[in-house]
Amino acid sequence: MGEELWWTKHRDWLATCGYTLRPRYQADWTPSFTPDQDQDDFEDGVSIYKPVLDATRIVNGVEQFVILKRVPPRDGKEEVETFELLTSEPLASDPRNHTSPLLEVLQVPDEPEHRLLVMPLLRLHDDPKFETFGEAIAFFTQIFEGIQFMHEHHIAHRDCTHHNIMLDPTGMYSTPFHPIEQHMRRDWKGKAKPRRTRTQLRPRYLFIDFGLSRAYSPTDGDPPMDLPVRGGDKTVPEHVNYDEPCDPFAVDVYYLGNLIRTHFMMKYHGFSFMQPLVQDMVARDPSKRPKMNEVVARFKTIRQSVSCWKLRSRMVSRKEWRIVGFARSFGHWSRRLGYIVTRQSAIPDV
Incomplete structure (x- = not known):
């Protein structure tokens, strides 16, 4: 509730900046549900508990759904600087840059130490689910080159884990999805269903959340050594000892390798072709992990x-029943034949 009160307090200022919050955060809001009803069943009952909220922005007369992230005074300064560096020229124009766009940075007038980062509304990278191995390989390609790009510019993400890799859903849905409950339509009139698959859309995958990221100087050493910071994945071997500096670039390599291991290889059949590379990426000894340049080079050979x-x-889930799999495979290959006829690439690269 405290976070929501902050947003309602600042709604009028946000409106002057061109951002409109949902009805729940407006002064004239009256709940559409009664106290004896489950408020989660109603659009205006969906609440937030983090310093992040959605808004609608009007650009040249066109609605754009965005996310506003309030960053704290201490850590926020470095996050803003890293985000701005990655989204400014000449870095912004590099096709290997998979940083989420930063549309604007707002300074809160009554709290000048706080800033709001404005980003486009995105979806988690695996929602909707991947259908084919080609779609997964396109995803691996983009996240590998995205972190390689950061490392080339001496930036370690330090939290490139599952919830910080997003999908740009532009053109995927015929009706807008709800920004918080993304399985629902924005108007709450049913489920949000994609009208185009990843194979048809060829989406971009983007990194967000640079709260733990850091830009290093070439004079900091190769690799630079820094004290551990724990991101969303708590399994990094060298993070056991908080007082011992470690290589933040090797941590990024581990994060990506463990993401593929836990969310693809352990959940689906058929990813054995990734085993040798992933095994090296998650080696307990960080000095034995490949650098991102080597990861990209080895993966290029694998995908070929x-x-x-x-x-x-x-992609068949390890939990899928055989009879269900047969029915799904029939529909799957019917769609794939259509893609072959229409010359849709098996690897939907951007």
């Missing part, structure tokens, strides 16, 4: 070795 049939094949 995967057959077209495999690339177009359906």
Whole structure:
């Protein structure tokens, strides 16, 4: 409730900046639900508990759904600087840069030490689910080159974990999805269903949340050594000892390798072709992990070795029942034949 009160307190100022909050945060809001009803069943009952909120922005007469993130005074300064560095020229124009766009940085007038980062509304990278191995390989390609790009510019993300890698859903949905309950339509009139698949859309995957990120100087050493900061993945071997400096770039490599291991290899059949590379990326000894340049080079060879049939094949969950799988496979290959006829690439690169 405290976070929501902060946003309602600042709604009028945000309106002068061109940002409109949902009805729940307006002065004339009256709940559409009664005290004896479950408020989570209603659009205006969905609340937030983090310093992040959605808003609507009007650009040249067109509505744009955005996310506002309030950053604290201490850590926020470095987050803003890193985010602005990655989204400014000449870095912004590099196609390997997979940083979320930063649309604007607002300074809160009555709290000048706080800033609001304005970003486009995105979806978690695996929502909706990946369908084919080719779609997964396109995802691996983008996240590898995105972190390689940061490392080349001496920036370690330090939290490139599952919840900080997003999908740009532009063109994927025929009706807007709700910014908080993204499985629902924005108007709350049913489920939000994509009208285009990843194969058809060829989406970009983007990194967010630079609260733990840091830009290093080439004079800091190769690699630079820094005290551990724990991100969303708590399994990094060298983070056991908080007092011992470690290589933040090797931590990024571990995060990506463990993401693929836990969210693809352990959840789906058929990813054995990634085993040698991922095994090296999550080595307990960080000095034995490949650098991102080597990761990208080795992965390029791997993706060239995967057959077209495999690339177009359906990713099958390890928990899927065989009879269900048969029915899904029939529909899957019907769609894939259409993609072959229309010359949709098996790896939907951007």
